[in-house]
Amino acid sequence: MNKNPKSSAEKTVVPLRHFETIKIYEDKSDQEIWKSFNLGDETAFNYIYRTYVKDLYRYGWQYSKDGDLVKDCIQNLFIYLRRKRGELSEVANIRAYLYRCIQAEISKNRKNEARFRHAEADYHEGTFAMEVSPETSLIDSESALSRHELLAKSLNQLTPKQRKALLLFYEDGLSYREISALMEFSEVKTARKLIYRAIASLKDLLKPTTNR
Amino acid sequence: MSSKENIKRFEDYEIEEFLSDEFFVQWVKNPDENTTHFWEKWLVANPGKRPLVTEAAAVVRSIRYSPESALSDEDYVELFENIIRAEEGLREEPGNRGEKEGKWYSFFSVRRAAAFFLLGLAAWAIYASWPRSETVQPEVRWITKVNPKGQKTSVRLKDGTLIHLNSKTILAYPEDFSETQREVRLLSGEAFFDVEKESRPFKVLLPSAEVEVLGTDFNVKQNGDRQLSVALVEGSVKVKDTLGNQVMLVPSEMLQIDENGNLNKSNFDVREITGWKDKYLVFKNDDFAAVVQKLENWYGVDIRFEGELPKGWAYSGIYFDESLANTLEGISQTSQIKYSIQEKQVKITGKK
Structure with missing residues (x-):
């Protein structure tokens, strides 16, 4: 929509007495949504699919560059979960749970995939390549571009583990607790340390100073 | 703490x-x-x-994931259909459930499935995913129409209702309506409805609202998850959102719902809002981003921009059933841009 004057016309909001609302999952906790899904609510499934499937594909892609394999795994995962409705256990964070499932599904299926030719290291750690989005202007404009590139480069020189943790923390918005569970750390502080150290190693690049 | x-x-x-x-x-x-x-x-x-x-x-x-690969919209829909379909296959053969555990779904491998489906068109129903109202009978077959970028179509339903679908639009409708009501689902995009007058109410279900009508002409545009605009040309419609708000529209009124759920009623220019179904491409004081988006969706092209534009650049113009080249030529004559077309790639250069 553009800034046509017409959009600022009169405001009409009519409250309603008897209306069956379609449930708004955005305001519900993950736990409640998952429970609804487990009870067979198709709207809940629709919501989960719509919210997570694209991110799930992106996450799976970190473990296999075979797009069809990742798609098959996502499909299998959702078919499996739908089949198990009624007996699924509680889930506190749907994103973290689905990530864990897809990671397991991919490593299970990849064993059968002769077509997979990536280095052994990618197998277990994932690639987790990063970029620094260009539309964000890091403060000092003159050196911004080079800092930008430098930051992107340094980020991609971190270990895959560090990159994974940073992406889960910043892009996926997971908590330290969820990251620890997903990365199979026994203690939450391990995730905290991992991220802190990664960031501290980039500190000079991140500071808003002008004289570089 | x-x-x-x-x-x-x-x-x-x-x-x-x-x-x-x-x-x-x-x-x-x-x-x-x-x-x-x-x-x-x-x-x-x-x-x-x-x-x-x-x-x-x-x-x-x-800081973001490197955008190496993204799930395409087609795959998004297709995966969903496969998942729902697998379930139905299972229901038909309940005996398989136990013994084939963990194996049976390999029948629905994406690679294999792709060969069986005509991508995009008239695909299987998304109905199972939708909030069911009590009157929907499970045996009704739903048809889903998917228009990619650059493609507009229309569909006539069994009751005589005519629906124009704009590009980048997904609509699901039942093969036959029930005896008591008519319902279709606009999953995304934009559609113009010319609803046949009769006793059964006609409803358009949307992810974040529903529109209920009798006989009428109106336009619905679903932008993203919650943004919505409903413009009424003739007759009367009632829009209900998920928060329980309900708004009646009279002809020439348009209701817009923004992403925060705010409702706003105003008048609208019929040609600007509904012209697309009659092949009118309309720009009305559009900024550059809006012009680019309209062109990309209308002609199914990707547009790249180089150079600069003066502050406050805006464009107005109407094109009837024009080719991409003619439209770009028209725009370039009255505003400071140059263009070049290479198949589905368009480059626009600003000359400040």
Whole structure:
């Protein structure tokens, strides 16, 4: 929509007495949504699919560059979960749970995939390549571009583990607790340390100073 | 953790501490009342820290997965259909459930399935995913129409209702309506409805609202998950959103719902809003981004921009059933742009 004057016309909001609302999952906790899904609510499934499937594909892609394999795994995962409705256990964070499932599904299926030719290291750690989005202007404009590139480069020189943790923390918005569970750390502080150290190693690049 | 302690703690923070603080990242990523209230107050109390906080927030927002590969819209729909379909296959052969555990679904491998489906068109129903109203009978077959970028179609339903579908639109409708009501689902995009007058009510179900009508002409545009606009040409419609708001429209009124759920009623220019179904491409004081989006969707092309445009660049114009080249030529004559077309790629250059 553009800034046509017409959009600022009169405001009409009519409250309603008897209306069956379609449930708004955005305001519900993950736990409640998952429970609804487990009870067979198709709207809940629709919501989960719509919210997570694209991110799930992106996450799976970190473990296999075979797009069809990742798609098959996502499909299998959702078919499996739908089949198990009624007996699924509680889930506190749907994103973290689905990530864990897809990671397991991919490593299970990849064993059968002769077509997979990536280095052994990618197998277990994932690639987790990063970029620094260009539309964000890091403060000092003159050196911004080079800092930008430098930051992107340094980020991609971190270990895959560090990159994974940073992406889960910043892009996926997971908590330290969820990251620890997903990365199979026994203690939450391990995730905290991992991220802190990664960031501290980039500190000079991140500071808003002008004289570089 | 009380707010007092927080305030003290954050005063000594350096950038790496902000960047590894959950409470801070949470505010940047998913601000809620609690975090917003806290951080705004804190910034007022610590104005000297503002550049540091701004920078830390910029870093959080700018770090992303490298966009090497994304699930396409077609795959998005197809995967969904396969998942629902697998379930139905299972229901038909309940005996298979136990013994073939874990294996049977390999029948629905994406690679194999792709060979069986005509991509995009008249695909299988998405109905199972939708909030069921009591009257929907499970045996009704739903048809889903998917228009990619650059393709407009129309469909006539069994009751005589004519629906024009704009590009980038997904509509699901039943093969036959029930005896008591008519329902279709606009999953995304834009459609113009010319509803046949009869006794059964006609409903358009949307992800975040529904539109109920008798006999009438109106336009519905679903932008993203919650943004919606409904423009009424003739007759009368009632729009109900998920929050329980309900708005009646009379002819020439348009209701817009923004992403925050705010409702706004206004008048509209019929040619501008519904012209697309009659092959009119209309620009009305559109900024450059709006022009690019309209062109991309209308002609199914990708547009790349180079150079600069003067501040406040805007374009108005109407094109009837024109080719891409003619439209671009028209735009370039009255505004400061040049263009070149190479198959589905368009380059627009601004000459400031």
